[in-house]
Amino acid sequence: xxxxxxTPKFLIGQEGQKLTLKCQQNFNHDTMYWYRQDSGxxxxxIYYSITENDLQKGDLSxxxxxxxxxxxxxxxxxxxxxxxxxxxFLCASSMDRGNxxxxxxxxxxxxxxx
Amino acid sequence: xxxxxxxxxxxxxxxxxxxxxxxxxxTSITALQWYRQKSGExxxxxxxxxxxxxxxxxxxxxxTLDTSxxxxxxxxxxxxxxxxxxxxxxxxxxxxxxxxxxKGTVLLVSP
Numbered sequence: 060x061x062x063x064x065x066t067p068k069f070l071i072g073q074e075g076q077k078l079t080l081k082c083q084q085n086f087n088h089d090t091m092y093w094y095r096q097d098s099g100x101x102x103x104x105i106y107y108s109i110t111e112n113d114l115q116k117g118d119l120s121x122x123x124x125x126x127x128x129x130x131x132x133x134x135x136x137x138x139x140x141x142x143x144x145x146x147x148f149l150c151a152s153s154m155d156r157g158n159x160x161x162x163x164x165x166x167x168x169x170x171x172x173x
Numbered sequence: 174x175x176x177x178x179x180x181x182x183x184x185x186x187x188x189x190x191x192x193x194x195x196x197x198x199x200t201s202i203t204a205l206q207w208y209r210q211k212s213g214e215x216x217x218x219x220x221x222x223x224x225x226x227x228x229x230x231x232x233x234x235x236x237t238l239d240t241s242x243x244x245x246x247x248x249x250x251x252x253x254x255x256x257x258x259x260x261x262x263x264x265x266x267x268x269x270x271x272x273x274x275x276k277g278t279v280l281l282v283s284p
Binding site for chain 1: 175208213214215216218221261263271273275276277
């Protein structure tokens with residue numbers, strides 16, 4: 060088995076700050092994802108990457124940057140945190156693009172902006 | 174509008190009862206997936222049912238798929254308190270190359 064590790068688990072920032080979330084997977088999966096989860100809105104895809112150094116925008120990419128420098132890691136940067144923002148960011152990986160395969164998720168990183 | 178959507182925001186049952194969560198979707202699919210997310214955890218896949226399958230089982234879980242009505246159901250028999258979670262259906266949007274999740278149904282199983 061493998062595991063997805065997200066750091067940090069909790070992140071508190073201030074308005075306008077640039078904040079970075081990190082994700083590591085040891086499944087040796089090709090595809091990695093960042094989702095944002097807000098209460099009552101389900102999961103919304105921010106960015107995904109099908110291989111090292113690849114980046115694909117999702118539905119919610121504005122206000123975010125992502126980086127896939129190694130196959131095993133995928134980071135997400137909130138370029139300018141919004142006041143009173145609160146959300147959980149979920150990292151996932153899959154062997155393929157998720158069309159018939161399973162996504163494996165980390166436990167999430169909870170962001171609070173004061 | 175949502176590509177995949179569960180029909181109820183929340184359900185509450187007592188331990189031992191059976192419960193069904195329903196999902197409708199709006200695209201041609203090769204497969205539909207059901208995920209469960211417990212508090213403080215990421216979602217975990219429960220069942221993947223392919224478009225040529227009508228039913229799939231996994232222990233106390235049973236998923237059905239009706240491609241003509243573009244709907245799916247997930248049934249849990251003999252529920253336990255640890256089944257308390259949010260249940261999501263997810264479909265692959267081939268036009269955008271991404272897996273799209275519904276907003277989820279909150280299931281509360283009480284003793």
